[in-house]
Amino acid sequence: MIDMDKLVDIENSTQSKQVFWDQDIYDLELERIFGRCWLFLAHESQLEKPGDFFTTKMGEDSVIVVRHTDGSLKAFINSCTHRGNSVCTADSGNTKSFVCNYHGWVYSTDGSLVDVPLKEKCYHDEIDMASLSLPSIRVDSYRGFVFGCFDETAPSLVDFLGDWGWYLDTWMVGAGSGVELVGPPMKSILKCNWKVPAENFVGDAYHVGWTHASALEMLGGELGGLAGNRANMPFDELGIQITTRHGHGFGVIDHAAVGIHEKRDGYLKFLQDTLPSVAEKLGQPRAKLYDGHWNCTTFPNCSFLYGTNIFKVWHPRGPHEIEVWSWVIVHKDMDDETKREVVKQAARSFGTAGTLESDDGDNMVNSTRNNQGRHTRANNMDSRMAVGYEGPHPDYPGIVGSSFIGETSYRGFYRFYQEIMSADSWEAIRAKDDQWDDCFPNKDYWAKRLAAKANVGE
Ligand code: FES
Numbered sequence: 001m002i003d004m005d006k007l008v009d010i011e012n013s014t015q016s017k018q019v020f021w022d023q024d025i026y027d028l029e030l031e032r033i034f035g036r037c038w039l040f041l042a043h044e045s046q047l048e049k050p051g052d053f054f055t056t057k058m059g060e061d062s063v064i065v066v067r068h069t070d071g072s073l074k075a076f077i078n079s080c081t082h083r084g085n086s087v088c089t090a091d092s093g094n095t096k097s098f099v100c101n102y103h104g105w106v107y108s109t110d111g112s113l114v115d116v117p118l119k120e121k122c123y124h125d126e127i128d129m130a131s132l133s134l135p136s137i138r139v140d141s142y143r144g145f146v147f148g149c150f151d152e153t154a155p156s157l158v159d160f161l162g163d164w165g166w167y168l169d170t171w172m173v174g175a176g177s178g179v180e181l182v183g184p185p186m187k188s189i190l191k192c193n194w195k196v197p198a199e200n201f202v203g204d205a206y207h208v209g210w211t212h213a214s215a216l217e218m219l220g221g222e223l224g225g226l227a228g229n230r231a232n233m234p235f236d237e238l239g240i241q242i243t244t245r246h247g248h249g250f251g252v253i254d255h256a257a258v259g260i261h262e263k264r265d266g267y268l269k270f271l272q273d274t275l276p277s278v279a280e281k282l283g284q285p286r287a288k289l290y291d292g293h294w295n296c297t298t299f300p301n302c303s304f305l306y307g308t309n310i311f312k313v314w315h316p317r318g319p320h321e322i323e324v325w326s327w328v329i330v331h332k333d334m335d336d337e338t339k340r341e342v343v344k345q346a347a348r349s350f351g352t353a354g355t356l357e358s359d360d361g362d363n364m365v366n367s368t369r370n371n372q373g374r375h376t377r378a379n380n381m382d383s384r385m386a387v388g389y390e391g392p393h394p395d396y397p398g399i400v401g402s403s404f405i406g407e408t409s410y411r412g413f414y415r416f417y418q419e420i421m422s423a424d425s426w427e428a429i430r431a432k433d434d435q436w437d438d439c440f441p442n443k444d445y446w447a448k449r450l451a452a453k454a455n456v457g458e
């Protein structure tokens with residue numbers, strides 16, 4: 001019997017090391033997290049024309065997402081209703097139909113079964129084709145980012161993202177025509193639990209100066225001062241960290257969007273040129289975030305670095321292994337040369353063989369593998385950094401932490417992890433919508449801090 005209250009202690013901000021190792025916990029995650037949350041599938045720029053399709057994963061299930069002939073997006077499980085073979089083995093492409101490789105059943109781009117070889121002779125024309133469609137999956141799109149959900153009772157995608165959507169808009173629609181993802185995705189396998197990179201991206205700016213010290217030293221620039229944690233930086237003035245309902249979260253380092261780009265003239269100019277329009281369209285608080293560098297996770301397993309512009313999905317393959325899929329984010333209105341340079345810089349740093357990607361990989365593998373030790377995983381992990389230095393903010397929704405380095409969004413991620421793993425239904429989760437942030441009790445933190453700052457300024 002899995003006792004989630006024991007595995008994730010909200011009050012003391014600890015998590016059992018078992019959550020990175022145990023098979024039974026992982027099985028429950030597939031059922032209660034990957035079976036119930038909205039999961040990123042593809043970007044609409046990959047699915048422009050009728051028949052355009054992309055095959056991906058939801059948890060360990062193979063899924064096809066496709067633009068149907070009527071223009072709508074469809075998603076279904078990639079498993080033939082005859083004997084279970086894949087009906088599509090290509091990563092992406094354009095098709096009129098999906099034909100199973102085994103006995104040749106044919107499915108339309110809406111998933112319905114439209115042809116069966118030897119139907120009259122072998123099935124005596126008695127096959128009930130209408131009941132043999134591919135199992136369909138809820139599909140919806142936010143600002144061109146397409147998500148799927150197995151659970152009919154889950155909230156809408158917009159409600160699942162909630163306040164996180166307010167932040168996403170900053171870069172998804174803030175400038176000109178918005179963004180697109182450049183693919184096909186780079187793919188690699190990492191022997192780690194899926195939550196290790198998800199929690200790292202949701203809020204771990206603490207490791208940046210240490211794990212990536214050499215890379216930062218080499219790159220210099222806006223992030224160079226973090227290398228080796230040597231610089232005496234005013235951490236409380238350089239950015240913030242945020243967690244929102246349903247475990248989404250991020251940290252932002254102000255004015256550092258282009259920090260890892262060695263060759264950055266085009267990108268920097270694009271950000272500078274578009275900043276006034278973002279302020280006009282979305283207001284000053286989000287304009288302040290627009291030229292910052294963000295590390296983010298959309299719960300559960302979709303992470304990205306805005307600024308570095310790498311966009312990742314951590315597909316689980318058992319409790320100790322993931323497939324990493326990485327795209328590059330570009331603004332549609334960038335000129336081609338700038339787009340090419342952003343892709344190059346993103347791939348060099350956080351692509352499959354990227355310099356900073358390799359730094360992180362070692363930690364992620366070791367943080368998982370250590371828990372093979374029975375006595376090791378009887379202990380807890382700690383995420384108490386800056387507890388209490390966080391709260392509601394007048395300008396930003398969610399719970400806002402005092403600095404870009406902190407563990408506010410770790411705590412938010414695991415608070416929701418514990419909740420969804422414990423809940424029998426979405427109804428039980430909805431019942432807590434008004435209390436989700438009770439575990440961040442210092443409601444006056446920002447009011448006091450901003451008042452103190454105003455007094456100093458007077
Ligand atoms: S398994 Fe697909 S046609 Fe038989």
Ligand SMILES: [Fe+2]
Pocket residue numbers: 207208211212356360
């Ligand atoms: Fe890192």
